[in-house]
Every structure is written in structure tokens, then in C-alpha cells.
Amino acid sequence: MRPSTDAFSPRLLDWFDRHGRHDLPWQHPRTPYRVWLSEIMLQQTQVATVIPYFQRFVQSFPSLPDLAAADDDAVMAHWAGLGYYARARNLHAAALRCVELHGGDLPRDPQALLALPGIGRSTAGAILSQAWNDPFPILDGNVKRALTRYHGIAGHPGLPAVEKQLWVLAAQHVAQVPPGRMADWTQAQMDFGATLCSRANPACSLCPVRDGCAAHAQGQVDSLPTPKPGKVLPEREASALLLEDSQGRILLCKRPPTGIWASLWTLPQADTDAALRAWFASHIDGDYDAADELPLIVHTFSHYRLHLQPLHLRRVAPRPRVGDNADLRWVARAELPSLGLPAPIRKLLDRH
Template structure:
């Protein structure tokens, strides 16, 4: 019968893997700048490394320090984030930068408990920043690490369950070494991303396979446990495209909720529109992580009733949002949701 890894042997194997195979040349590596490390950790949440790299480089070019980010406008931040999704991450990043600037004199706090009090930073992200930037022996538990630990120690159940998460954290804390913590944490993330992948993991080449309980019981696919399935909800909306004199009407969405802080097309009720005043464009579905958005774009005709145009130019339609007209060649300078940007670009190309 296979016996599980001891914490000391486990961490030694992981650190050995880091020195031999760990990633060391990503744009946010080779530095102990907590700002760059923090930014990368936030961007990498729910997003692949290859997607993050160009966003990270552009972000750092525009906002090279936490002070620069704190002094940026909401629109500047959201424009640089547009396309990465999960826009609350960008809003929290901006808020946290302002807190660091005002309450910590622009100096990133080193204590992991203090770091965790900043908006958008949880226990695992705080641990990553503390270990990578300040060399502290703090544990991490992102999705990749959860998968490695769940399989190595056959920790059953969906990690979103409180009891399962607690068991994973206990194992993460126990296994995290006091020395070379940064190397260990990076290797744990690398193992999950490159070797111990969700599907088709490369178990024969995994440095942990010798004592991996899931591998040696031929039950890799059981770990980590799957999230209980629910019926996927959907929502239907009508988007009004109102173009006048080479400008399009956009509404700034409220700070919270989907696409918070981005400029979007106003949502309207189709019953407010008469058939001769609108053109129905091709409908499409935009998939979020937790529901589908069914969009029917409506192009307001150039001869639409003046009262209708004025009504939909007024910000009250999406209170407490703002409304403004933007030149069509100005759209790449503001933060737009990806489907809005794609829709307007296509419309311009077809016109």
C-alpha cells in the first residue's frame, strides 16, 4: 500500500523540481517588487499565463509603480483591463493601490495579515506576495496547488466546500517549508499548471508520483472533486446602438456587478421601440462563468423619433450610471466589455 508523502520529503521534492524545471523567466519573475508580484497574482486569477503576459506588460508600462496606479483614473485602469474579464479584480486593484498610497505612504505592507485586508486580496494571494516579495514562509492555495494536494493526499470533495477547503489549507500549511518558500510556492503552481493538469496529467514525469495516493490507486480523475452541477441560468437583454454624427452613445455601468465601471451600450426594452425606428442585428450569446447573456442588438435608425433619441441619451435609463457620446475612433481609448467592442468594430467594418 502506498504511504503518503511526509511534509519534509514532499517539500524537498517540490523544491528540487523548481531548480530543475520551474518557470523562472516570466515578466513578473526575477523581481521582489511587491507591486509587480501583486499585479501578476491578481491577473492570473482565473486566467492563463499566456493571456496575462501582454496585459501585464502593457499595464506596467502605463502604471510602473503603485503610486502611478493610485493616481490613474477609473477609465484608464478599466481600459487597460478590458478583455481580461472579472472586472471586479481591476476595481479592487485600483482601490487597494489608493489605500497603499494614502494609508501606507505608497509602501506595500509586508505583513500577510495586513496585506489580506486590502481589497481583492485573499489568503492565498497574500501568502504569495509575502513569500515572493518578502521571503516569508507563507502558504498558498490557488487552483493549481489545490489540485496537486488533493491528488497527492487523496483529499476528497469539491474544494469549494468549507470542510474540504479547510483540509487543503491544513495540508498546505503543514507542507510549506521555512526555507526556500518562494521556490516551493512557485514550483507548486508550476506543477499544477504544467504536470498535474486537470485533464491528461503527466503522472509518469511528476516528481510526486511515487507517493501520490490518487496516482497509485488509479483514481486521478476523482481528485479534486467536481463542483455540484446546477442548471445554467441565462438572461436576455436588448442593447441599443445609437450613432449620431460619427459618435456612439455609451453608458458607464455602476461600479458593482457585471462589467462594473466599463462603458457599455444602454440596455432597453424592445417595446419602447417602433419597428420602423430600429434594425435588429444578429443576436449572439456571451458566456460568463456562471450564466449566459443572450444579446439582441438594436440599431437605432437615423430618422428615429427625436424624443426616443433624447430618452435613451439620458443617464436615468441605467442609474446611477453616467452617459456620454464617444467618437467612433475613440473607442480603443476607453474601457469597453469585449462583446461591446467586438459588436461596434463589426458594425463599423460592415458600414
């Protein structure tokens, strides 16, 4: 028999009052815009990593209309290094839509929220509950982990049938939350999963709901949630050019609006040395074979691992009319912080 939901919410709220995180920057002041921004940044990213990005972001874009009025490069520059860059593009697109359709405010209506780019059911619930104390459940990774353990639910939580079951349980727990405490309840669940009911080495001895936890009673804490079937990441190789002109400026190219590193500025890159050589011959006056090999960059994306070989050439010049290409740009090193660059490329340029 699965444990009752009755004790879960009050015990977790009591624990949160004493041990939860109450001083996160998006809690003071807690506005719909700041809640939304934090929730997007926190997707697949830890709180400690997000805090400095959030603080810089709201300093430059203190309101939703400020974000909507910013250009893409400014937004991507503030996001660079945080990863999962589609989040930043969706954030900017959603801000523009809020200005167009909602008077520059984030809509409180659930369907209107879900219609915005980058907002799914759990993120919408987190925004509604934290910004307005509206009674909506969330189901992020922390909550899935806690619920599968507490209720003893087997099966990978990403499977539709399992996820449907978890949404029902999450809503039942919400029904036990006192009015006006939904913001605390949402934060309590996230804090509980991040600090006690963690993926590895959960602190069961400190758990406020241990007595009702099916996984603890059945010795299944380490096996729940059921892991996703593993897969081997494919390996890919590519080459990139670090080109400097006589003034020490670096040639950057802008990635397409979709795909890996979308809309970021990066080095000219190709999957093969032959393709990169051909690009060089059509764009640059110089000796490709004189390039110095820099240390290999290995960067893991969600669906493959990239082995990137950078080649370094100094004092090169573009061929005529190359400067007319809007996706190519010579950039002084002092300008680099104002552009959105992928983290491994920024590290490379910092070193060389």
C-alpha cells in the same frame, strides 16, 4: 495511510529548477507591486492570457502610486477583456488605500495585506512569499488539485472542512522549504499544477512526486479533486442599442459601480424590447422600428448565460438635456481604445 510530506517540497523544487517558469515578466524585476498585480490578474486566468495585459498595465502604471493616481476609466480600459472586473476595481481601491495608509507601498504585514480590497488568504500568501520570501502557504486551484491528489483527499476542495485540511497540509509543505526559496516554492506549485498535475490529462509519467502520490497509487487521479456538484446555468435575454449620430459617434452608457460589467462603458441595454423601446423614446429622436438587427451575442458569465440582441440605428440625435447625463456619452470610434468596454461589446463595435 497518507503519504509523508517530507519528499514533496524538495522534489518539487528540484523539478522547478530544471523545468519551471523563470522568465515571466513579473519576475524581472520582482517587486511587491509587480507581484501583487500579477497575482490579481492570474486569479481564474491563465498565464498566457495575463502576460500582454500585465505588460501594458505596468507600462502605463509602472508603480503603485501611478496606479492610485489614475482615473477609473483608464484602469478599466487597461483591464477590459481580462474579465472578472471586480478585480480591477479592487486593485485600484487597494492602491488608493496603500497611498493613504502605507506611504504608497504594499504592506508586508499579513493582516494589513488581508485588509486591502481583493486580497484573500491565498493571494496574501503568494505576495508575501514571492515579494519577500516570507514563509506563507498558498491554496489556489493548482495547489488544491495537487494536494488532493498527492494526499488522496476526497470531497470538493471548496467545502470548508476540506479546505481547512488542505491549508494544514500546505503549511506543512512550506515548513520543508529551505530559507530564501519561498518565491521559487510558490511558483513551483503553480507551474506544477499548470503543466503536469493539470485538471485534464495530467502527465503522471513525468511527475517528480508520483512515487508518493496517493491518487496515482489508488487509481484516483481522474476522480480527484472531487468536482463541485454541477448546476445548469440559467439563460437570460436582453436587447442593446448601437446608436450612431450624424458624425458617426456611438452612444455609450456607464454601468453602475456594482453588478455585471460594473463601471464599464457599454451600449444602452434592457431586459425586454419594450423597456428598451421606452428608454429610446425618452432619450433619442428617431424611429426605433427602423433599427437593423445585428447577429445575436451569447456571453457566459459565472452564474448565467446572456443572449444579447443588438439593434443598430444610424444618424440619430439625443433629445434635449440628454447630454447633461454624466453616464451617457457620445464617443468617436478613435476614442474607444481609451475606454473600458466589455469584450463582447468591443468585438461588436469592431465589426460594425
